[in-house]
Amino acid sequence: MNLRLQTKVKGNYLKVIERFDLDLFTALKPKGANMEIVKFTGSKKGDVVDIQFHSPIKAKWISKITEDGGNDSMAYFVDEGEVLPFPLKKWKHKHIVEKIDDTHCLIVDDIYFSTGFAFFDFFIYPGIFLGFFPRKKVYKAYFGE
16 A cells, blocks of 8 residues: 655755765654654665654564665655564555755655555554644744645
8 A cells, every 4th residue: 555745845855865874764753653763774765764653553664775876856764664563564655755846846755565464454544644744833943834
């Protein structure tokens, strides 16, 4: 199942993608989640993000950055889940920053996830959406509007 969220922010797209670092990752932590960032090595191919959730669920989540790139109008990186919390079986999150003009860009969270069963994908979609929708507000506060 796919979820795609877009947020317009202030800043040059190349400068914005460079700021996808530990500080931003920490700011994006879901409210109410007791989680520990065990390891964060960056947003380039080969980097790893390792998270331990303590509540509301107890789970480990490890994603690896499998690709990164860009051109004169966009930049991106992709994280893919290697260790995922139940019931997820697949996770691929493409972080895209598209140039609008020299002072504004569009951050796109393009997420593919699967439990292995379409029915359960529909069932957990609202939870995934509610976990990621608040990022729009964080991105605007972090980068400006």
